[in-house]
Amino acid sequence: MNSFDEILDFVKDYCKTQMTEVAFNLWIKDIEPVKLTGDEAHIRVNSEFKKNIVSEKYKDLLSRGFENVLGFLVEVKIDFSTENSEIQKPSYSVQTTEPAITVEPGEYAYTFDTFIVGSSNKFAHAAAMAVATHDIRNYNPLFIHGDSGLGKTHLLFAIMNEVKRRKPEAIVEYVKGEEFTNELIAAIRSQTTPEFREKYRKVDYLLVDDIQFIAGRDSTQEEFFHTFNALYESGKQIVLVSDRPPKEIKTLEDRLRNRFEMGLMADIQPADFETRIAIIQRKADLLKMDMPIEVAEYIANNLKSNIRQLEGAVKNIKANSLIYENKPITIMMAQTAIRDILNDNQPIPVTISKIISEVGRTFNISEQDIKSNKRAANISRARQVAMYVIKDITQMSMAAIGEEFGGRDHSTVVYAISQTEKMMKTDSHLREIIEDITKNIKDM
Numbered sequence: 001m002n003s004f005d006e007i008l009d010f011v012k013d014y015c016k017t018q019m020t021e022v023a024f025n026l027w028i029k030d031i032e033p034v035k036l037t038g039d040e041a042h043i044r045v046n047s048e049f050k051k052n053i054v055s056e057k058y059k060d061l062l063s064r065g066f067e068n069v070l071g072f073l074v075e076v077k078i079d080f081s082t083e084n085s086e087i088q089k090p091s092y093s094v095q096t097t098e099p100a101i102t103v104e105p106g107e108y109a110y111t112f113d114t115f116i117v118g119s120s121n122k123f124a125h126a127a128a129m130a131v132a133t134h135d136i137r138n139y140n141p142l143f144i145h146g147d148s149g150l151g152k153t154h155l156l157f158a159i160m161n162e163v164k165r166r167k168p169e170a171i172v173e174y175v176k177g178e179e180f181t182n183e184l185i186a187a188i189r190s191q192t193t194p195e196f197r198e199k200y201r202k203v204d205y206l207l208v209d210d211i212q213f214i215a216g217r218d219s220t221q222e223e224f225f226h227t228f229n230a231l232y233e234s235g236k237q238i239v240l241v242s243d244r245p246p247k248e249i250k251t252l253e254d255r256l257r258n259r260f261e262m263g264l265m266a267d268i269q270p271a272d273f274e275t276r277i278a279i280i281q282r283k284a285d286l287l288k289m290d291m292p293i294e295v296a297e298y299i300a301n302n303l304k305s306n307i308r309q310l311e312g313a314v315k316n317i318k319a320n321s322l323i324y325e326n327k328p329i330t331i332m333m334a335q336t337a338i339r340d341i342l343n344d345n346q347p348i349p350v351t352i353s354k355i356i357s358e359v360g361r362t363f364n365i366s367e368q369d370i371k372s373n374k375r376a377a378n379i380s381r382a383r384q385v386a387m388y389v390i391k392d393i394t395q396m397s398m399a400a401i402g403e404e405f406g407g408r409d410h411s412t413v414v415y416a417i418s419q420t421e422k423m424m425k426t427d428s429h430l431r432e433i434i435e436d437i438t439k440n441i442k443d444m
Contacts, residue, residue, distance in 0.1 A: 003322035008033040010315045011065035042077045051080040069319045110157030118275030124266040128155040132162035139264045141238035146268030149306035152241045156207045173203040177213035181220045201230045211240045216251035250432030276300035283314040313337045359386040388420035
């Protein structure tokens with residue numbers, strides 16, 4: 001395997017974390033490397049149709065992936081080959097016997113063997129292992145919670161892989177809370193709700209990532225309540241993952257909160273120093289890197305709260321080593337790899353679009369309507385909330401916020417924010433909705 005092959009694998013690994021598995025398998029997985037020259041990355045797909053889709057929808061994502069791996073910007077050049085290729089458009093038919101996401105075996109597979117166990121996660125690991133290897137009613141549902149980047153999703157995939165290994169006939173379904181919501185909306189619109197229900201109520205294992213995203217959405221919570229009951233009463237295993245425990249998901253219905261809490265709760269804390277070292281060394285081994293202990297210690301001492309940051313630093317060092325023809329790993333290379341994180345050890349900056357999108361999704365109003373001049377009460381309320389959340393999270397000026405909403409003046413934004421603050425003091429439900437929106441955005 002040449003250097004660009006490996007670099008592109010790292011980029012695909014990054015893209016996989018930013019999109020659904022179905023989309024990844026369809027558009028990104030089969031991309032082939034051509035060459036990396038200077039500040040241009042040349043890649044190839046197998047049809048003109050796929051080239052057009054990837055160029056239009058995923059080129060920016062690929063660019064961010066290369067920047068994440070290499071540490072500098074490159075221009076992505078996409079070509080296509082007609083050899084042994086067929087133009088295939090995606091199929092959206094509901095699958096009822098196969099999991100929505102299948103993790104390929106190999107060095108990046110999320111299994112129990114590749115999960116580093118330490119004092120911060122050993123209880124959650126043991127619980128996940130028990131669910132995957134035994135039928136334990138007391139662990140139903142298993143609810144795993146913890147901050148972003150600590151290995152919760154790894155455990156979900158490990159459960160799925162272990163179950164499929166032990167019980168090939170088992171029906172295992174993995175879904176994210178947001179995807180469950182979107183699928184339900186699509187099913188209602190296309191009048192395929194029975195198929196949607198069949199998909200989720202005939203499984204042996206239901207694994208739901210980011211379950212907090214169904215909170216505050218009445219129809220989704222209603223549907224999930226009945227799905228939960230159907231599976232639980234049939235003795236099927238449910239595993240839920242969230243960035244916080246049920247009691248802290250403010251807009252979660254009480255009946256769902258009670259059900260989520262009636263099984264086993266397991267939290268994951270940030271990894272201790274020894275566990276961080278082990279994670280770095282394991283990642284280096286998987287990437288066939290000779291990682292000096294002093295470099296591993298430097299990374300572990302400077303990146304303490306997020307496993308993804310640790311793994312990202314190792315991948316960045318590997319990519320830079322490949323560029324310079326397998327130059328020996330040094331602390332200086334580690335310093336370069338984590339410089340951006342050290343300068344600003346905060347989540348990736350939240351875009352205005354993400355905030356407006358999340359507010360719109362919560363209030364069931366389109367982004368276009370929120371940014372429009374429409375004055376319907378529900379649209380005005382969502383617009384005011386969006387302005388409030390933008391100010392709260394980004395600390396942008398009132399004038400700058402106004403520009404994001406079609407050039408509204410400073411006084412309009414001031415009024416919107418003050419009205420929202422006033423309503424939050426008297427409307428506890430609205431306050432909880434805004435708290436959940438803010439938490440969801442920060443965890444995106």
